[in-house]
Amino acid sequence: LGRIMRPDDANIAGNVHGGTILKMIEEAGAIISTRHCNSQAGEPCVAALARVERTDFLSPMCIGEVANVSAEITYTSRHSVEVQVNVMSENILTGAKKVTNKATLWYVPLSLKNVNKVLEVPPIQYARKEQEDEGKKRYEEQKLDRLETKQRNGDVIFPVINPEPHTVGYSQSSLIHLVGPSDCTLLGFVHGGVTMKLMDEVAGIVAARHCKTNIVTASVDAINFHEKIKKGSVITVSGRMTFTSNKSMEIEVFVDADPFVDESRGRYRAVSAFFTYVSLSKEGKPLPVPQLLTETEDEKRRFEEGKGRYLQTKAKRQAQMQQAAQH
Amino acid sequence: LGRIMRPDDANIAGNVHGGTILKMIEEAGAIISTRHCNSQAGEPCVAALARVERTDFLSPMCIGEVANVSAEITYTSRHSVEVQVNVMSENILTGAKKVTNKATLWYVPLSLKNVNKVLEVPPIQYARKEQEDEGKKRYEEQKLDRLETKQRNGDVIFPVINPEPHTVGYSQSSLIHLVGPSDCTLLGFVHGGVTMKLMDEVAGIVAARHCKTNIVTASVDAINFHEKIKKGSVITVSGRMTFTSNKSMEIEVFVDADPFVDESRGRYRAVSAFFTYVSLSKEGKPLPVPQLLTETEDEKRRFEEGKGRYLQTKAKRQAQMQQAAQH
Amino acid sequence: LGRIMRPDDANIAGNVHGGTILKMIEEAGAIISTRHCNSQAGEPCVAALARVERTDFLSPMCIGEVANVSAEITYTSRHSVEVQVNVMSENILTGAKKVTNKATLWYVPLSLKNVNKVLEVPPIQYARKEQEDEGKKRYEEQKLDRLETKQRNGDVIFPVINPEPHTVGYSQSSLIHLVGPSDCTLLGFVHGGVTMKLMDEVAGIVAARHCKTNIVTASVDAINFHEKIKKGSVITVSGRMTFTSNKSMEIEVFVDADPFVDESRGRYRAVSAFFTYVSLSKEGKPLPVPQLLTETEDEKRRFEEGKGRYLQTKAKRQAQMQQAAQH
Numbered sequence: 003l004g005r006i007m008r009p010d011d012a013n014i015a016g017n018v019h020g021g022t023i024l025k026m027i028e029e030a031g032a033i034i035s036t037r038h039c040n041s042q043a044g045e046p047c048v049a050a051l052a053r054v055e056r057t058d059f060l061s062p063m064c065i066g067e068v069a070n071v072s073a074e075i076t077y078t079s080r081h082s083v084e085v086q087v088n089v090m091s092e093n094i095l096t097g098a099k100k101v102t103n104k105a106t107l108w109y110v111p112l113s114l115k116n117v118n119k120v121l122e123v124p125p126i127q128y129a130r131k132e133q134e135d136e137g138k139k140r141y142e143e144q145k146l147d148r149l150e151t152k153q154r155n156g157d158v159i160f161p162v163i164n165p166e167p168h169t170v171g172y173s174q175s176s177l178i179h180l181v182g183p184s185d186c187t188l189l190g191f192v193h194g195g196v197t198m199k200l201m202d203e204v205a206g207i208v209a210a211r212h213c214k215t216n217i218v219t220a221s222v223d224a225i226n227f228h229e230k231i232k233k234g235s236v237i238t239v240s241g242r243m244t245f246t247s248n249k250s251m252e253i254e255v256f257v258d259a260d261p262f263v264d265e266s267r268g269r270y271r272a273v274s275a276f277f278t279y280v281s282l283s284k285e286g287k288p289l290p291v292p293q294l295l296t297e298t299e300d301e302k303r304r305f306e307e308g309k310g311r312y313l314q315t316k317a318k319r320q321a322q323m324q325q326a327a328q329h
Numbered sequence: 330l331g332r333i334m335r336p337d338d339a340n341i342a343g344n345v346h347g348g349t350i351l352k353m354i355e356e357a358g359a360i361i362s363t364r365h366c367n368s369q370a371g372e373p374c375v376a377a378l379a380r381v382e383r384t385d386f387l388s389p390m391c392i393g394e395v396a397n398v399s400a401e402i403t404y405t406s407r408h409s410v411e412v413q414v415n416v417m418s419e420n421i422l423t424g425a426k427k428v429t430n431k432a433t434l435w436y437v438p439l440s441l442k443n444v445n446k447v448l449e450v451p452p453i454q455y456a457r458k459e460q461e462d463e464g465k466k467r468y469e470e471q472k473l474d475r476l477e478t479k480q481r482n483g484d485v486i487f488p489v490i491n492p493e494p495h496t497v498g499y500s501q502s503s504l505i506h507l508v509g510p511s512d513c514t515l516l517g518f519v520h521g522g523v524t525m526k527l528m529d530e531v532a533g534i535v536a537a538r539h540c541k542t543n544i545v546t547a548s549v550d551a552i553n554f555h556e557k558i559k560k561g562s563v564i565t566v567s568g569r570m571t572f573t574s575n576k577s578m579e580i581e582v583f584v585d586a587d588p589f590v591d592e593s594r595g596r597y598r599a600v601s602a603f604f605t606y607v608s609l610s611k612e613g614k615p616l617p618v619p620q621l622l623t624e625t626e627d628e629k630r631r632f633e634e635g636k637g638r639y640l641q642t643k644a645k646r647q648a649q650m651q652q653a654a655q656h
Numbered sequence: 657l658g659r660i661m662r663p664d665d666a667n668i669a670g671n672v673h674g675g676t677i678l679k680m681i682e683e684a685g686a687i688i689s690t691r692h693c694n695s696q697a698g699e700p701c702v703a704a705l706a707r708v709e710r711t712d713f714l715s716p717m718c719i720g721e722v723a724n725v726s727a728e729i730t731y732t733s734r735h736s737v738e739v740q741v742n743v744m745s746e747n748i749l750t751g752a753k754k755v756t757n758k759a760t761l762w763y764v765p766l767s768l769k770n771v772n773k774v775l776e777v778p779p780i781q782y783a784r785k786e787q788e789d790e791g792k793k794r795y796e797e798q799k800l801d802r803l804e805t806k807q808r809n810g811d812v813i814f815p816v817i818n819p820e821p822h823t824v825g826y827s828q829s830s831l832i833h834l835v836g837p838s839d840c841t842l843l844g845f846v847h848g849g850v851t852m853k854l855m856d857e858v859a860g861i862v863a864a865r866h867c868k869t870n871i872v873t874a875s876v877d878a879i880n881f882h883e884k885i886k887k888g889s890v891i892t893v894s895g896r897m898t899f900t901s902n903k904s905m906e907i908e909v910f911v912d913a914d915p916f917v918d919e920s921r922g923r924y925r926a927v928s929a930f931f932t933y934v935s936l937s938k939e940g941k942p943l944p945v946p947q948l949l950t951e952t953e954d955e956k957r958r959f960e961e962g963k964g965r966y967l968q969t970k971a972k973r974q975a976q977m978q979q980a981a982q983h
Contacts, residue, residue, distance in 0.1 A: 004829055004830065004831050004858075004861060005831055005857070006667075006857065006860070006861060008663070008664045009509065009510040009511065009663035009664055010509050010510065010511045010663070010664045013507070013561075014509075014510075014560060014561040029834055030832075032834070033832060033834060033890050033916075036916060036917065037890070037914070037916045040916055040917055046917045046918070047917070048917065065668060066667070066668040068829075068861055094861060094864040094865045094868065095864070095868045095869070096868065097821075097865075097868065114917060160488075160490065161487075161488030161490075163487065163488075175505050175563075176503070176504075176505070177503075177504040177505045177506070178502050178503065178504045178531070178534055179504070180340070180530065180533065180534055180537075182336070182337050183336035183337060183341070183836070183837040183838070184336065184337045184836045184837055184838050188887075188888045188917060203507065204505070206507070207505055207507060207563050210563070210589055211563070211587075211589055214589050233341055234340075234341040236502075236534050236537070236538070260538070262537055262538055262541050330657060330658045330659075331657045331687065332657070332659075332683070333683060333686070333687060335837075335838040336837040336838050337837070337838040356659070356660060359660070360658065360660060360722055360748060363748045363749070364722075364746075364748040364751070367748060367749045367750065367751065368751065373749040373750070374749075375749075392842075393842045395687055395691075419691075421687060421690045421691040421694060422690070422694045422700040422701075422702075422768070423694065423700070424691070424694065424695065441749070510662075510663040510664070511662040511663050511664045515719075515720045
């Protein structure tokens with residue numbers, strides 16, 4: 003799986019949008035898991051994205067490079083499929099290759115005839131028993147995390163009039179998008195990858211408004227897709243900055259869906275997630291980021307929570323590096 | 330110039346978006362006027378859209394139909410070109426053709442070397458002297474109108490928290506868009522057609538939120554492009570309903586540009602316009618529209634102004650029909 | 657039919673992709689032949705692409721130029737239509753026009769009600785009897801050729817681990833694409849032009865990987881569309897280099913379709929074709945190409961076959977030039 007990165011896939015500095023990469027990752031995951039779930043006789047189904055694990059953007063990709071995406075099923079539970087997707091950027095002029103992403107996605111097979119019916123997943127064969135056990139552990143962990151975020155979902159972004167630079171209100175942004183046919187799967191629901199691309203677009207604008215430089219996606223926290231979004235809905239994607247470290251910005255993004263032609267249902271929160279951005283100089287070096295000015299109690303609390311996530315991630319990474327050094 | 334209409338060009342009822350048609354119209358106008366302005370030896374230039382006259386959408390276009398777009402230069406002043414663009418929809422299965430739009434656009438040639446320099450336009454030949462005189466009259470009229478709207482441009486859309494259905498705050502909407510390379514002309518500024526497509530997208534969402542049915546663009550009032558928008562800018566497109574008649578809705582749309590990487594300049598109003606929408610039943614018949622509930626003094630004033638425009642247009646149309654009947 | 661070429665239509669050197677041009681050619685052919693086949697009362701139908709004759713890319717097209725596409729029906733058999741499509745590039749700044757392509761396409765009318773039913777084509781009028789006879793000869797020739805390629809279709813591309821530069825395995829590439837609604841005709845099958853664009857994308861990646869320079873499409877051998885591809889299918893497009901001359905590369909491209917939700921059918925070969933690329937210097941001059949290193953017996957055989965095609969084309973061209981010189 004490969005595709006050349008085009009000008010529209012990138013910002014004006016030539017760096018491919020994180021959202022473009024997330025969309026490719028999700029498409030690869032959707033194909034492999036739909037294929038797997040239809041591999042045994044039975045009701046035809048389409049795999050719908052339920053969750054993406056935390057994803058780091060390890061190195062930037064540029065216009066003209068080829069993105070190579072490979073996907074593998076690594077675990078199956080009764081009703082879900084875990085897919086591991088790797089992305090490499092390849093400069094086809096020099097031959098240089100770099101790993102840009104390693105992502106883990108969870109899919110659920112929905113019946114083509116009845117979209118509310120979750121079908122059973124054909125089990126995969128494991129080379130070693132430990133692989134199954136580790137997969138099961140990952141499955142249980144993500145299940146717990148999904149429940150937790152579901153409870154957090156009531157938050158709303160309030161508009162601010164005449165905000166000061168570097169405050170939360172100054173950079174917060176939102177867009178609306180009318181869900182068209184090409185945004186949707188065969189079931190008539192929005193591809194998870196389309197949603198993630200819009201989320202990254204909003205988060206990127208928040209980050210750029212805050213620091214007014216060339217910014218790139220550094221990582222995305224785990225994203226849970228609690229609710230499907232139907233063709234013809236209007237989706238509102240809103241982002242606000244929650245935390246800044248010396249060289250990174252954390253942006254919280256909400257996706258609200260309004261299936262307005264369908265009167266039985268009002269607007270609802272479909273997805274939310276945290277994106278982390280860094281600011282780059284013309285030479286591609288990370289730049290210091292202006293500190294976020296928090297004003298309200300809520301903003302201060304969210305800043306502290308963001309700091310917690312930042313320190314936790316930093317600690318995890320250091321532990322991994324030490325472990326790697328020992329081996 | 331022709332193109333098959335695809336699902337992505339249309340809403341879920343299969344009606345092609347007015348914005349898609351406006352974008353095709355503008356591309357045809359840009360080609361013919363750039364070609365004309367470079368037809369004599371001299372500095373190379375690109376024609377930039379300055380204004381679109383009021384445009385009616387005479388009949389809906391559907392997925393699978395072919396849009397045939399033809400353009401003709403009808404007047405040249407010293408520094409501007411008037412282009413008449415006609416759009417016909419053609420059902421290639423039945424052979425049925427319908428006029429869907431007749432639009433008049435004004436372009437200004439900008440030097441490729443110095444984008445702030447307006448070049449001279451080679452004069453066209455008129456078959457009859459009256460054509461030149463009528464063209465000059467249209468030129469003077471639009472010049473006046475452009476000055477007037479420039480003064481109206483300070484208005485801002487304020488957010489409303491927990492609005493009631495059918496109020497202005499309930500349906501008002503906005504989107505942000507990061508200007509990419511494919512949105513821009515050779516000069517590195519946004520194509521007028523791209524801006525109009527985004528404006529129609531927002532206006533359509535406002536209309537759909539208000540009446541929760543299938544809506545289509547009925548007309549667009551004259552649009553003036555006062556300010557260019559540079560590649561890499563973030564544009565915010567906001568819409569609010571200003572007036573409803575029994576069977577139509579008027580939506581005011583603002584486009585603000587934020588060239589945030591360019592520190593010398595803050596956010597500015599680039600374009601504003603009025604779009605009129607109608608609501609259609611499944612059989613394509615116009616439906617009654619819920620009346621807009623106005624709350625503030627400003628909303629009431631804008632409603633009355635909208636009513637004025639509505640009655641004026643109605644009177645003009647009746648006069649034209651009587652005139653046509655007499656001939 | 658005309659359109660301004662945008663950054664996304666081109667590679668990073670600014671040359672418009674051959675695939676973009678092939679897609680425009682096919683759209684023009686589909687419009688004119690669908691229109692013709694519905695010109696008499698009878699069952700409504702959509703013209704489906706059956707074959708494209710060998711097409712040369714006579715001169716490169718650049719971003720900002722306008723592509724003018726014109727189409728004409730040149731022959732009709734009982735069940736097929738031959739369309740001649742010409743493409744000219746126009747620099748609207750200088751007024752310079754160049755013929756970039758002359759293509760011949762064959763379409764077959766499929767009933768809108770029953771996609772497996774081929775309808776009859778209304779006969780066209782010929783100005784001279786010889787035109788009909790020459791058309792009939794072309795018709796018979798292409799019919800034969802279609803049968804031959806059908807038999808060749810079993811071939812598969814195997815991955816190679818750690819390949820050496822300039823071997824076949826080193827540059828071979830593949831991409832997968834999930835067929836969306838905007839890729840499809842009214843019948844719900846992929847437009848031939850969409851398939852050709854993907855094929856050119858893969859062939860271009862293979863060529864760039866081999867010679868690591870700016871490459872452009874020089875020609876495409878006759879392409880036969882044996883099998884339709886349904887909406888919702890996954891298509892895998894794979895390319896491998898088969899032959900290099902001093903200044904050109906031949907790449908074989910396969911398209912396999914997997915209607916994976918549709919249980920009645922497995923993966924199948926839908927199309928295959930040969931693309932020829934040349935490598936260009938920064939000044940647009942053809943560069944020498946590294947020789948392809950063949951390793952296996954099959955690779956050596958394919959190289960010889962490619963050489964045969966190359967010499968045959970060269971001989972034909974020389975004969976045409978001599979003929980032209982004599983007149």
